[in-house]
Amino acid sequence: MAAHQVGSVALELKDITKRYPLVLANDHISLDVRWGEVLAVVGENGAGKSTLMKIVYGLVKPDVGSISVNGTPIAITEPGDAIAQGIGMVHQHFMLVDPFTVLENVILGSEPGSVGQINLAQARAEVSALMKDLEFKLPLDTPVEELPVGLQQRVEILKALYRKAHILILDEPTAVLTPQEADELFDFLRRFVAQGNAVIFISHKLAEVVKVSDRVTVIRDGKVVGTVATKDTSPPQLARMMVGREVILKVDKKPAQVGQVLLEVEHLSIQGKDQKHRLNDVSFSVRAGEIVGIAGVEGNGQTELVEALTGLRHYQGSVRLGGQTLPQNARAVREWGLSHIPEDRNARGLVLDFSTKENSILGDHYRPPNTGFLGFIDSQKVEQEAREMVKDFDVRPRSTDLAARRYSGGNAQKIIVGRELSRHPKVLVAAQPTRGVDIGAIEFIHENIVEARDQGMAVLLVSADLNEVRSLSDRILVMFEGKIMGELQASQASEEKLGLLMAGIAS
Ligand SMILES: Nc1ncnc2c1ncn2[C@@H]1O[C@H](COP(=O)(O)OP(=O)(O)OP(=O)(O)O)[C@@H](O)[C@H]1O
Ligand SMILES: [Mg+2]
Secondary structure, X not given: OOOOOOOXXXXXXXXXXXXXXXXXXXXXXXXXXXXXXXEEEEEOOOOOHHHHHHHHOOOOOOOEEEEXXXXXXXXXXXXXXXXXXXXXXXXXXXXXXXXXXXHHHHHOOOOOOOOOOOOHHHHHHHHHXXXXXXOOOOOOOOEHHHOOHHHHHHHHHHHHHHOOOOEEEEEOOOOOOOHHHHHHHHHHXXXXXXXXXXXXXEOOOHHHHHHHOOEEEEEEOOEEEEEEEHHHOOHHHHHHHHHOOOOOOOOOOOOOOOOOEEEEEEEEEEEOOOOOEEEEEEEEEEEOOOEEEEEOOOOOOHHHHHHHHOOOOOOEEEEEEOOEEOOOOHHHHHHHOEEEEOOOHHHHHOOOOOEHHHHOOOOOOOOOOOEOHHHOEOHHHHXXXXXXXXXXXXXXXXOOOOEHHHOOHHHHHHHHHHHHHHOOOOEEEEEOOOOOOOHHHHHHHHHHHHHHHHOOOXXXXXXXXXXXXXXXXXXXXXXXXXXXXXEEEHHHOOHHHHHHHHOOOOO
């Protein structure tokens, strides 16, 4: 890779401004990233981070502002222009073609060889050499759909670097990674900048921002609040700059006052297509007024468990809600009073082309209180409730008509959390409820879940974030390879104890 003048400005943005009908997403943003550094960009949900990065990559056109690479102003009107300048982007929602192999995905769109004839041997040699250089191990002939997310993300990175990216942009790359995968990514980023490249890294996890970056630029309401050297800052200080107030990262809750068993799972098993157990004889219960957390490395059966409980997947064994055995379908459990915050918000939580108002009644649109006379939707009532929900859950912008896809990631998540809690469920199954949400909003969502617990809701919390599981739960179950490895009171669940159980080692 060509060496650049370490310390000189790689990419400079000046006065970037972008107005959407309801918000000024970027308000004269100026920042720079230098060769040899990782610049972190942080800010609340909706602060304008993704918009800014899409502008740099040619996916969104700014109203005003200029971009320079190596001191030379450039025009970027489409991703091809950005790629030509050595700018690469790893999207949060991967843009890979699932049935294609790793090699095919990497070279797609820039295949070597003449028209109509791809020189696969040459491509393979080039990609292999690049992987060696990057210390990446990837199975070139495996379809990407068979790879875990951590490796899929590596394919995205490889793809950008195959196109000779020297400035790499990553928008919330660790939201879907396990802690170990995240550490591997950070190792790579440090190696990459040590070779004289530049990285822009967006994350809501301030501990990792402090770990991986050299400088941090903070954005609030579309404006730059400031840029600080990482060595001179700390997560609490960054939080203050982001939110404009002190953020208490500790959940404040009273001891649980438990009532009757509301969710009772016995001998629950699910077999995969390959006849292997995804869930293997799982039994536990959750009572009114308590939060039971499921800890575990992702992919150990948590997804299947949530799908079974919410009626999205068939299972063997028994699940009783309030003592009743219900049909294994989503409508039946929802009507009984179970709410679900799904892990994949875009696929399961929202209809992206629907408005906030429409999304706010998803799953309950066919029955009172959302319907009135003759079963028609009572649009006035729905509008009014949606307006309240948007206000209570601080969804920004405060619209009930904006399509879900036009919200920032964290605000889309707030719409789902708001909908699921506003219907006052008896049981809440929450999978990764604060993924992609800023720290101020995490505090807020946690407070709401605890408040609902105190009013007698039973909560099953599944989260890849150990801190979240430890601080929110009353009891913790650890899953490993489809089984419950052990149960701990949250007060006794040290990181070490949890770590051992998560690795399949029973104490
Ligand atoms: N296509 C669009 N149409 C209308 N408004 C939009 C559009 N895209 C983004 N916005 C608005 O611009 C603002 C900034 O959004 P952006 O996605 O940049 O935020 P973000 O800082 O990346 O937030 P998050 O941390 O939640 O991902 C938000 O208020 C969002 O609703
Ligand atoms: Mg974003």
